[in-house]
Amino acid sequence: MNLPARDSAPLLSQKRFRDPWWLLVLAIVLIVIALVVLQPDPFQRILLFVRDGIQVTIYVTLVSFALVLFLGLIVGLIRLSKLTLLRGIATIYVEVIRGIPVLVQLIFWYFAFPSLVQDIGRSVGWSPLMNYRPNPVAMAILGLTICYAAYMSEVYRAGIQSIPRGQMEAARSLGMTYFQAMRYVILPQAVRVILPPVGNEFITLLKDSSLTSVVAVPELTRRGREFMAASFIPLQTWLMVSLLYLVMTLLATRVVAWIEYKTRLEK
Amino acid sequence: MEREPIIHIENVHKWFGHVHALRGVNLDVYKGEVVVIIGPSGSGKSTLLRCINRLEEFDEGKIIVDGIPLDSAENINAVRTEVGMVFQQFNLFPHLTVLENICLAQRIVRKRKKEEAEAIAMELLRKVGIPEKAHNYPAQLSGGQQQRVAIARALAMNPKIMLFDEPTSALDPEMIQEVLDVMLNLAREGMTMVVVSHEIGFARAAAHRAILMDEGQIVEEAPPDILFNNPRHERTRAFLSKVLH
Ligand SMILES: Nc1ncnc2c1ncn2[C@@H]1O[C@H](COP(=O)(O)OP(=O)(O)OP(=O)(O)O)[C@@H](O)[C@H]1O
Ligand SMILES: [Mg+2]
Numbered sequence: 186m187n188l189p190a191r192d193s194a195p196l197l198s199q200k201r202f203r204d205p206w207w208l209l210v211l212a213i214v215l216i217v218i219a220l221v222v223l224q225p226d227p228f229q230r231i232l233l234f235v236r237d238g239i240q241v242t243i244y245v246t247l248v249s250f251a252l253v254l255f256l257g258l259i260v261g262l263i264r265l266s267k268l269t270l271l272r273g274i275a276t277i278y279v280e281v282i283r284g285i286p287v288l289v290q291l292i293f294w295y296f297a298f299p300s301l302v303q304d305i306g307r308s309v310g311w312s313p314l315m316n317y318r319p320n321p322v323a324m325a326i327l328g329l330t331i332c333y334a335a336y337m338s339e340v341y342r343a344g345i346q347s348i349p350r351g352q353m354e355a356a357r358s359l360g361m362t363y364f365q366a367m368r369y370v371i372l373p374q375a376v377r378v379i380l381p382p383v384g385n386e387f388i389t390l391l392k393d394s395s396l397t398s399v400v401a402v403p404e405l406t407r408r409g410r411e412f413m414a415a416s417f418i419p420l421q422t423w424l425m426v427s428l429l430y431l432v433m434t435l436l437a438t439r440v441v442a443w444i445e446y447k448t449r450l451e452k
Numbered sequence: 453m454e455r456e457p458i459i460h461i462e463n464v465h466k467w468f469g470h471v472h473a474l475r476g477v478n479l480d481v482y483k484g485e486v487v488v489i490i491g492p493s494g495s496g497k498s499t500l501l502r503c504i505n506r507l508e509e510f511d512e513g514k515i516i517v518d519g520i521p522l523d524s525a526e527n528i529n530a531v532r533t534e535v536g537m538v539f540q541q542f543n544l545f546p547h548l549t550v551l552e553n554i555c556l557a558q559r560i561v562r563k564r565k566k567e568e569a570e571a572i573a574m575e576l577l578r579k580v581g582i583p584e585k586a587h588n589y590p591a592q593l594s595g596g597q598q599q600r601v602a603i604a605r606a607l608a609m610n611p612k613i614m615l616f617d618e619p620t621s622a623l624d625p626e627m628i629q630e631v632l633d634v635m636l637n638l639a640r641e642g643m644t645m646v647v648v649s650h651e652i653g654f655a656r657a658a659a660h661r662a663i664l665m666d667e668g669q670i671v672e673e674a675p676p677d678i679l680f681n682n683p684r685h686e687r688t689r690a691f692l693s694k695v696l697h
Contacts, residue, residue, distance in 0.1 A: 354507050355543035355602075359557035359609060360533035369556055373547050 202446050210435045217428050227418055231409075231425045238408030239429060245322060245404060246391045249329040253390070254383075256330060257337025262367070264342055275338070282335035287328075288396050294328040295319055295400035325397035333390055340386065344379035345371055377448050384441030388434050395430075405429060456519075458483045458613060458644055459504060464513035466499055466668075473499045474510065475668035481613075486645045488655040488676065491665035492691055497648040500665070501615050504646065505535045518612055533561060536606030540618040542598040544590040544605070550577070551586040554605045562609060569608075576604035580634050596627030600634055607638075614638065616647040650695050652680060664688045 220228040263275040282290070299319040306314025348371050356366035398407035409426040413419050457480035466474035473496045481487055489497050502508040503515060506528045515522045517531045545553050554573035558564045564572070577583040580600035582593075590598055599619055606614060616635065620628040632654045639645055639658040649655065655662050655676045662676040664687070672685045680696075683689050 349541075349543075351539060351541050351543035352545065355537075355539065355545070356557075358505055358507060358532060358535070358537040359605070360529060360561040361557055362529065365560055369560065370545055374545075377547075 202443065204439060204442060204446075206435075206442070207439055210432065210439055213428060213432050213435060217425075217432065220425070220428075227416065227421050228425060230416075231412055231422055234412045235405055235408040235426065235429070238403060238405040239433075241322070241402060241404040242391070242394050242406075243433070245325055245329070245397060245402065246387075246394045249326050249333065249394070250387055250390055252326070252330040253333040253337050253386070256334035258341050260334055260338035261341030261345065264338060265345060279335045279338055282332055287332050287393055288399065290332050291325060291328040291396055291400050294331075295321065295324045298324070321397075321401035321403075325394075325400055325402045328400075329390065329394065329397070333386060337383070337386055340379050340382045341375070343382075344375035347378050348374050380441065380445050380448065384438070384445075387441070388437050391434055391437060392430065457481055458518050459646070460514075460516040461500075461504070462514045464500075464503060464510045464515060466496070466503065466508065466510045473668055474503070476513070477668070477670055479663070479670060481644060481646060483612075483644055484642045485661065486639045486643075486647065486659045487661045487663060488659040489646065489648045489663045489665055490650055490655070490691070490695070491663075491671075495665045496668040497665050498617050501537075501617050501646060501648055504613075504615060505532050505537055507537075533609055534611055535613045535615060536609060536611035537615045538599070538602050538606055538617070538619050540622050542590070542595070542602045542622070544598055544602055546590050549587050549589055550582075550593070550601050553590070553601060554608050557605070558608050572608055573604070576607050577601075579607075579637075580604050581630070594627060595623045596630045599623065599627075599631045603631075603634055603638075613644045613646070616645065616649065618648050618650075620649065620651060652676075652696065656680065664691060666691070 217232075221232055260275050260278065263271050264279070266272060299317055302314055302317045306312070306317060352370055352374065353366055356370040357363070361369070394404060395406040397404055398410065401407075405426060409422055413422045416422070459479070459481040461477055461479040464474050464477045465472070475496075477496075477500055479487075479500075489500070491497050499508055503510045504517065506522050518534050520527050520531050520534075522528060522531060544550075545556070548556065551570060551573050554576060555566070555569040558569040558572065559566065562569075574583060574586065577586055580603060582597050582600060585593055585597060585601070590601070593601065603614075603619075619635070620631050623631065628651070632651060635645070635647070635654065636658050645658075647654075647659070659676045661673055662679040663673040664671045664679065664683070664685070666687050672679060672683060672688045674683075679688065680692060683692060
């Protein structure tokens with residue numbers, strides 16, 4: 186079969202992606218390196234001490250975010266569906282979660298929820314429940330996921346609703362099921378719409394992961410507090426911690442901008 | 453024409469809240485027949501069309517398409533693969549190229565292989581006169597071209613019936629004819645078509661029957677020449693005098 190040549194793809198041949206804000210990321214990285222090299226005491230000591238905290242921060246953020254993307258989509262779709270009962274439950278979930286501070290929710294999952302489990306264990310006399318000890322990282326991921334999925338479901342909902350109704354109707358009239366239409370027609374279009382707010386959610390989640398320091402997660406902020414307590418040099422400690430967060434958030438912002446640019450090109 | 457209608461609509465009622473949009477519609481369409489529906493805005497033309505492939509649920513009555521009653525979910529999907537629909541606003545998928553628009557449902561609904569689906573798509577694009585646009589995105593096409601792609605997309609599913617809801621009323625005047633020509637060819641090939649359109653020229657050239665709807669009911673139906681030249685009902689006359697001048 187002879188396909189005609191790809192004669193006209195004007196949108197694809199535009200100039201390359203140039204993003205001057207990468208320089209800002211680079212500048213912050215250079216400052217960190219300069220501090221560590223030029224003043225190893227205390228900056229190198231701080232960096233080495235909090236290094237594993239950076240890993241935990243990244244781990245908690247990425248795992249939570251992956252779960253948030255998934256759970257948020259399910260809740261968002263339920264809220265757009267005709268399933269009255271489920272939709273009611275989903276709406277209550279979103280409203281309740283959004284009305285409680287994240288920190289309080291994290292504390293609930295780490296302190297209140299386990300004691301509830303233990304109480305139940307005692308009343309049924311089952312020792313695995315009685316001796317239940319929460320894993321801090323798992324509970325933090327649970328708390329962040331449940332909280333952020335509520336916000337994310339609203340992002341999805343708005344994005345899907347922004348796609349004209351005719352798109353779903355055209356897909357259905359071609360014989361696609363609701364889920365096929367969602368997957369191949371609606372969501373690919375909605376993704377472009379929701380990318381900026383999803384990027385914002387990610388960065389907020391990255392920063393809010395510092396709250397898990399309160400519930401025994403050994404992430405960056407908690408490691409910073411531990412270092413300060415041992416060394417009594419708050420200024421340098423929190424300068425270093427702040428710079429490290431800044432590198433991560435600015436980097437994430439640039440990556441989101443780049444993905445946005447890439448998906449816009451394909452249109 | 454066969455005796456058994458391919459679309460059988462019996463006493464169908466539809467409410468939107470308090471709006472009684474369809475008030476007992478009866479209509480039989482036979483295989484190979486072209487039916488044109490006209491009528492004032494809000495008379496229920498779109499609603500009737502959308503009930504035939506169940507984009508809209510009706511509240512009372514019965515619709516049977518090619519022997520399949522529109523009741524269960526499986527039946528609805530079965531009917532939708534037999535019935536193609538073309539919309540006023542084209543509703544092409546903007547994130548896909550023309551070729552991909554025509555191939556998507558072939559691949560995931562008809563389960564055709566990529567090469568097969570593309571071969572069918574290219575053949576249909578030749579038929580509607582724009583094979584050179586295969587790799588363009590919808591936004592790069594004129595309205596008339598987009599509507600022709602939408603027709604090709606529906607035809608790629610090998611429908612037995614094609615529904616058109618005012619396919620030319622969102623088009624600039626100079627593009628209307630290119631779309632009507634495609635529809636005219638389709639009619640000549642024997643496609644069963646139900647067309648909501650006020651293009652009287654098309655109705656005269658292609659339709660076996662013209663129908664006037666008003667206030668959710670079929671007021672009058674007749675061969676187009678008779679309906680347009682010698683309508684029996686006062687309401688038909690009143691409507692035609694507005695459309696024709
Ligand atoms: N989704 C809906 N919700 C509420 N009312 C609706 C809806 N769709 C149609 N209606 C109402 O039903 C009636 C029939 O509408 P319909 O769109 O079928 O008319 P139409 O003959 O196609 O008109 P037009 O020529 O303007 O397209 C109108 O009163 C309309 O306001
Ligand atoms: Mg209409």
